[in-house]
Amino acid sequence: MITVKDLTKMYRVPLKTKNLLKDIFFRTYKEKKALNKISFQIGSNELVGFIGPNGAGKTTTLKILSGILYPSSGIVEVMKFTPFDKKQEFLKQIAFVMGHKNQLFWELPAIDSFKLNKEIYEINDEDFRNTLNELVELLDARNLVDQPVKTLSLGQRMRVELIAALLHRPKILFLDEPTIGLDLFAQAAIIRFIKEYQERYESTIILTSHYMQDVERLAKRLIMINHGTIIYDGLLKDLLETYSQQKLINITLLKPLSKDFAPPEKMQISYRFPQLQITSRKEDIAGVLSYMLKKVEFIDVTIEDEPLEEVIKKIFSRH
Amino acid sequence: MIRNLKIFWLLSTLSAKTAFQHRVGMISFISGKIVRFAFYFFFIYFLVSKTRFLAGYSLLQTLIFFLSFNFIDALTQLLFREVYRFRPLIISGEFDGVLLKPYHPFIRILIGGIDIMDTITIIPYIFVLVYYIFQIPHLNSANLLLYGGFLLNGLVIATGFHIIILAVGILTTEIDNIIMIYRDFTKMLSLPVDIYKEPLRSFLLFVIPIGIMMAVPVKVLFGLLTFNMFIISVIVTFLFMFFSLFLWNKALKKYQSWGS
Numbered sequence: 001m002i003t004v005k006d007l008t009k010m011y012r013v014p015l016k017t018k019n020l021l022k023d024i025f026f027r028t029y030k031e032k033k034a035l036n037k038i039s040f041q042i043g044s045n046e047l048v049g050f051i052g053p054n055g056a057g058k059t060t061t062l063k064i065l066s067g068i069l070y071p072s073s074g075i076v077e078v079m080k081f082t083p084f085d086k087k088q089e090f091l092k093q094i095a096f097v098m099g100h101k102n103q104l105f106w107e108l109p110a111i112d113s114f115k116l117n118k119e120i121y122e123i124n125d126e127d128f129r130n131t132l133n134e135l136v137e138l139l140d141a142r143n144l145v146d147q148p149v150k151t152l153s154l155g156q157r158m159r160v161e162l163i164a165a166l167l168h169r170p171k172i173l174f175l176d177e178p179t180i181g182l183d184l185f186a187q188a189a190i191i192r193f194i195k196e197y198q199e200r201y202e203s204t205i206i207l208t209s210h211y212m213q214d215v216e217r218l219a220k221r222l223i224m225i226n227h228g229t230i231i232y233d234g235l236l237k238d239l240l241e242t243y244s245q246q247k248l249i250n251i252t253l254l255k256p257l258s259k260d261f262a263p264p265e266k267m268q269i270s271y272r273f274p275q276l277q278i279t280s281r282k283e284d285i286a287g288v289l290s291y292m293l294k295k296v297e298f299i300d301v302t303i304e305d306e307p308l309e310e311v312i313k314k315i316f317s318r319h
Numbered sequence: 320m321i322r323n324l325k326i327f328w329l330l331s332t333l334s335a336k337t338a339f340q341h342r343v344g345m346i347s348f349i350s351g352k353i354v355r356f357a358f359y360f361f362f363i364y365f366l367v368s369k370t371r372f373l374a375g376y377s378l379l380q381t382l383i384f385f386l387s388f389n390f391i392d393a394l395t396q397l398l399f400r401e402v403y404r405f406r407p408l409i410i411s412g413e414f415d416g417v418l419l420k421p422y423h424p425f426i427r428i429l430i431g432g433i434d435i436m437d438t439i440t441i442i443p444y445i446f447v448l449v450y451y452i453f454q455i456p457h458l459n460s461a462n463l464l465l466y467g468g469f470l471l472n473g474l475v476i477a478t479g480f481h482i483i484i485l486a487v488g489i490l491t492t493e494i495d496n497i498i499m500i501y502r503d504f505t506k507m508l509s510l511p512v513d514i515y516k517e518p519l520r521s522f523l524l525f526v527i528p529i530g531i532m533m534a535v536p537v538k539v540l541f542g543l544l545t546f547n548m549f550i551i552s553v554i555v556t557f558l559f560m561f562f563s564l565f566l567w568n569k570a571l572k573k574y575q576s577w578g579s
Contacts, residue, residue, distance in 0.1 A: 011575060063415065063576055066419060067418065067419070068415050068418050068419065068574070068576055069574065069575075069576055070571070070572040070573075070574070086418070088421040088422070089421075091419060091420065091421035092421045094419070095419075096415070096416075096419050098415070098416075101411065101412060101413055101415065101416065102413065103413070103416040105333055105337065107336075107337045107340050108333060108336055108337060112333055112336070115329070116326070116329050116330070116333065119322065119325050119326050119329055120326055120420055120421060120422060121421065122322065
């Protein structure tokens with residue numbers, strides 16, 4: 001469905017010198033590589049998490065895939081279209097939601113923008129009515145669509161933005177930070193919706209997010225990008241198996257630790273009574289637990305994987 | 320085509336709805352425009368009624384130059400108001416949303432916001448213009464037809480100008496000052512182009528073809544246009560439009576999508 005081969009995107013950035021006259025009349029530029037020969041493929045009905053630090057090239061990639069930006073070199077094919085050609089048949093099958101941008105008429109109720117989209121995407125009356133009802137139900141937005149967009153909170157606005165973007169039932173959905181700035185409840189609602197939407201309509205979704213919980217809850221496959229280069233492309237569980245060598249043991253103590261408690265050096269401990277958290281290598285877990293059984297009295301023990309965020313931080317610090 | 324017209328109509332309706340959200344601003348805008356028009360109209364009226372001729376043109380002819388300028392100016396502002404609102408779209412990166420829609424971006428950023436206030440002010444301009452045109456002694460219907468044709472030609476040049484403004488906006492994020500320069504130049508043509516000396520006159524006519532846009536239709540109406548000038552006007556319009564579309568396509572490839 002999506003094929004990217006050796007995609008490169010260069011930006012021209014003016015170089016600042018200490019000489020103002022030179023900056024104005026004899027400006028020099030430097031070429032900045034936002035993407036450096038990246039290649040990947042995405043099949044239909046996949047939900048892929050696209051992650052990386054700020055400035056890594058995530059949004060640039062999405063913008064090239066949707067035809068907003070012109071690539072400097074490389075091959076980009078989305079549903080057999082070249083995105084930058086901006087063919088109407090192509091644009092009618094995609095949607096791009098940007099968490100930090102508004103695509104609705106600010107002063108008017110969202111329903112006006114929906115009606116405009118109905119004409120733009122040539123949706124017939126019945127489909128429009130059905131899809132709108134369905135999306136409004138899924139996003140619990142019945143009372144939001146008639147209010148001027150400027151009066152909605154960020155979380156409410158994101159819900160109506162999603163409705164506007166999905167009215168034409170796109171085959172490919174690009175989501176760029178859809179939960180940015182939202183509180184935990186709004187974030188959870190959006191994530192739940194994306195999951196449900198993808199299952200129901202079997203669309204292909206590429207999601208970028210700085211919140212690793214979003215990615216973890218939604219994506220089976222991850223593409224990690226840093227400095228314009230792909231550093232990992234594979235399943236999330238494989239990533240955890242390969243890079244997550246540690247486990248977290250959470251112990252709820254019955255009594256405070258005694259003064260002579262001296263754990264072995266390989267255990268990293270964080271303690272605030274009654275909680276004791278131990279970070280340990282996977283193969284040392286049995287040893288750690290038998291040591292703790294002998295040394296402390298406790299009422300509960302849980303063993304967790306290392307948070308995805310930590311694993312990813314480690315990977316990025318290596319690249 | 321019908322779909323595009325439908326979208327155009329809907330965008331215009333939404334633009335009008337938005338304008339009606341700010342009623343006080345709307346009333347002061349319209350009043351300001353009418354007062355400015357009236358002041359300038361009477362300024363020319365009294366000036367030329369005392370001197371009798373301006374660059375060889377009578378009071379009636381000078382007024383028709385001024386009224387035709389006002390009509391074209393108001394019509395272009397009415398049609399291309401969205402260009403004036405383009406900078407925030409570029410600065411915030413919300414232009415991305417326009418590029419993602421399955422229509423030509425011009426439907427949204429060039430003609431996507433018919434200005435209801437200009438629609439209101441253009442009506443009296445048309446009445447006054449038509450009234451004075453029918454005061455022309457021995458008005459020739461062929462000239463009247465050509466006048467209409469060259470007004471359309473002027474509209475094509477104005478479209479080209481606004482496309483260039485959009486393209487420069489994409490390349491540099493600079494829009495407001497270019498619009499000001501464009502408006503200052505067009506304002507020079509509220510009086511007959513013949514009042515300017517060479518090479519300024521040729522510059523206004525052919526280099527930045529504002530003269531063809533504003534002055535040539537009126538000259539046609541008075542039967543003052545030569546055949547050569549007729550041909551040159553059409554060619555310049557064609558070349559100008561071609562250049563503006565070339566620049567637009569170039570700008571789209573250079574678009575950097577700021578704001579994210």
